[in-house]
Amino acid sequence: MQNINEVIACLRRIKKAIGSGEDNSLIPPAISRNHKHDLASPFTPIFHAPEEFDYPDYVEFEYFQAIDRDYEERGFDALAWYVSFHNGGPWGIFIPVLSLAYIEKRFLKRYRGTRFRKWQIGYDFLLQHELFHFAADYMCAQWEILLQAPCWSALTNYRKREGIDYLEIEEKLANAYMLRQLNKRWTLSARRLILTAIEGSPPGYRDGVTCVDEQTFKSNLAELTKVYIGLHAIEKEINLLTTGVDITAFYTLAERLDASQCPITIIHNEDRFGIPQIGTNFILKIPTIVESESFQKTFRKLDLSLQKRWKKKKQQLAETIPRHPEFEKFADVFSLRLNDNYRVHLRPSNDMAVWEAIAVGTHKEMGHG
Ligand SMILES: [Zn+2]
Numbered sequence: 001m002q003n004i005n006e007v008i009a010c011l012r013r014i015k016k017a018i019g020s021g022e023d024n025s026l027i028p029p030a031i032s033r034n035h036k037h038d039l040a041s042p043f044t045p046i047f048h049a050p051e052e053f054d055y056p057d058y059v060e061f062e063y064f065q066a067i068d069r070d071y072e073e074r075g076f077d078a079l080a081w082y083v084s085f086h087n088g089g090p091w092g093i094f095i096p097v098l099s100l101a102y103i104e105k106r107f108l109k110r111y112r113g114t115r116f117r118k119w120q121i122g123y124d125f126l127l128q129h130e131l132f133h134f135a136a137d138y139m140c141a142q143w144e145i146l147l148q149a150p151c152w153s154a155l156t157n158y159r160k161r162e163g164i165d166y167l168e169i170e171e172k173l174a175n176a177y178m179l180r181q182l183n184k185r186w187t188l189s190a191r192r193l194i195l196t197a198i199e200g201s202p203p204g205y206r207d208g209v210t211c212v213d214e215q216t217f218k219s220n221l222a223e224l225t226k227v228y229i230g231l232h233a234i235e236k237e238i239n240l241l242t243t244g245v246d247i248t249a250f251y252t253l254a255e256r257l258d259a260s261q262c263p264i265t266i267i268h269n270e271d272r273f274g275i276p277q278i279g280t281n282f283i284l285k286i287p288t289i290v291e292s293e294s295f296q297k298t299f300r301k302l303d304l305s306l307q308k309r310w311k312k313k314k315q316q317l318a319e320t321i322p323r324h325p326e327f328e329k330f331a332d333v334f335s336l337r338l339n340d341n342y343r344v345h346l347r348p349s350n351d352m353a354v355w356e357a358i359a360v361g362t363h364k365e366m367g368h369g
Contacts, residue, residue, distance in 0.1 A: 001138070001252045001258045001261065002142075003261070004085070004138070004261040004262075007138070007141050007142070007145070008085050008141075010141075010145045011085075011086070011141055011144060011145065014144060014145070014148055014149065014150055015150065016150040016153050017086065017144055017149075017150040017152065017153060018085075018086055018088045018153075019086060019087045019088040019089070019153065020088055021087060021088035021089030021090075022088075022089070050115075051114055051115050051116065055101060055105070059098075059101075063098055063102075064102055064105060064106070067079065067099075067102050068106075071200070071201065072200070072201070072202065073165075073202060074165075074166070074202070075171060075175070075198075075201035075202055075204075075205030075206070076125070076126060076129045076130075076174075076175070076178075076201070076205065077129075077130075077166070077171070079095075079096075079099035079102060079103065079126055080093065080094060080095040080096070080099055080126040080127075080129070080130050081093070081094050081130065082094075082130045082133035082134060082137070084133075084137050084152065085137060085141075086137065086140075086141075086152040086153060086156070090263075091263065092134075092262055092263030092264055092265060093127065093130040093131070093133075093134065093262060093263070093264045093265065094264075094265045094267055095123065095126055095127070095130075095264065095265070095266055095267065096266075096267040096268075096269045097266060097267065097268055097269060098269050098270055099122070099126065100118075100119045100122045100123055100126075101119075101270070102122075103118065103119075103121070103122030103125070103126075103197075104118040104119060104122060106197070107122075107193055107194060107196070107197040108121060108122070108190070108193055110193060111189060111190055111193055112189070113190075114329065116329040121186055121190050121194075124182060124186070125178055125182060125194055127264070128178040128181045128182060129174045129175060129177070129178040130174075131177075131262065132170075132173060132174035132177040132178065132253075133170070133174060134262040135177075135251045135252055135253050136170055136173070136174075136224060136228075136251065137152070138250070138251070138252055139224075139225065139228070139250040139251045139252075140152045140228045140229065142250040143225070143228065143229045143232075143233075143250065144229075147229065147232050147233065147236055147238070149229075149232040149235070149236070151228050151229045151231075151232050152228065154231065154232070155227065155228055166204065167204070167224070167227060168203055168204030168207070169204065169220060169223055169227060170204075170224055170227075171204035171205045171208070172204050172205070172207040172208050172210070172211060172220065173208070173211065173217070173220050173221065173224060174205075174208070175198055175205055175206075175207075175208025175209070176208040176209070176210075176211045176212050176217055176220070177217075177253065178208070179191070179195075179208060179209065179212050180212055180217065182194075183212075195209065218248050221248040221251055222240075222247050222248055225240065225247050225248070225250070226240055285317065285318060285319055285320055285321060286317040286318065286321070286346070286348075286355050287317075287318045288353065288354045288355065289314055289317065289346070289354075289355045289356070289357055290354060290355070290356050290357070291356070291357045292356055292357065292358045292359075294358070294359065295344075295356075295357045295358055295359055295360055298359070298360050298361065299360055302342075302360065306338055306339070306342055309338050309339065310338060310344065310360075313336060313338065313344075317336075322336075325337070330345065330368070332347075333345045333346060333347050333358065334346045334347070334348075335366070335368070338360070341362050341363060342360065342361065342362055342363070343360070343361065343362070343363050343366045343368060344357055344359070344360045345357070345358050345359045345360075345366060346358065
């Protein structure tokens with residue numbers, strides 16, 4: 001994948017390809033620096049939502065029910081959204097914290113797991129859907145640079161004139177991409193509940209399930225390319241129907257999608273509803289770990305290979321957080337797997353700057369059963 005700033009710089013040299021940045025209608029005015037997190041590096045955020053807390057009734061009436069209506073019209077994009085870099089202003093993926101609460105309450109109510117897990121699932125699903133829009137934006141930009149034509153703004157202006165709110169085929173693909181990604185990551189029971197949620201979303205969105213398999217997915221990718229660039233391609237006498245060229249290659253999906261190039265903004269809209277600090281504790285890495293006395297006492301008696309492993313794990317944590325279940329919330333602490341049998345329990349300081357390793361032992365000794 002090309003450097004995105006370079007791509008945008010090239011687009012700027014094409015007449016009308018990039019907007020003036022004045023249309024900020026998709027970015028809520030409430031966003032200020034302390035209300036969002038920019039996650040600019042590869043990450044697996046860990047949510048630290050309080051388990052005991054229940055949402056006050058007015059959240060249901062004032063927020064969740066309003067989202068119910070939006071969801072019927074805009075599917076997953078009622079819960080999170082992507083703003084194109086073609087607008088010329090702030091861009092990227094926007095995810096409000098309360099959308100995770102909404103997914104927990106509406107879609108994952110019957111999922112047997114903690115709130116913490118439900119939020120992780122919700123975040124993952126929203127993120128993958130929106131990342132597809134980023135990939136489509138990138139695909140379009142690549143063609144625009146080749147054709148030297150403002151395909152994105154031509155299509156967007158056409159859509160606005162015709163009153164077309166969204167491209168059904170793009171939403172279908174975004175949900176299909178999401179399902180393809182998450183089939184590898186989440187359990188069948190979580191996926192089934194999300195599938196039920198997708199069934200209740202509008203045309204396009206709800207059709208994602210029909211193009212999950214490789215062949216249908218790819219042929220739909222080719223179709224979407226034609227939607228974006230078809231007219232300009234004909235003008236330049238470029239044959240998009242040839243079977244000799246893989247026109248889906250510009251999407252940079254799968255391994256080639258560098259998600260870290262897309263800014264992600266977490267919108268902290270929970271304070272509006274007096275919900276205690278949630279989502280403020282995104283853990284991207286743990287650079288500083290101290291060990292409690294009792295941890296050290298047990299640790300010294302452990303097998304040398306386990307001691308070595310812990311040292312290595314500490315180095316890894318300084319870079320990135322391993323995926324569930326290697327690293328997971330457990331009661332009021334976090335649990336790290338040293339190996340199949342041994343666990344380390346860690347607790348963050350209030351500002352998350354320093355973590356303390358408080359205990360180490362077999363999963364049975366540590367109460368994991
Ligand atoms: Zn979408």
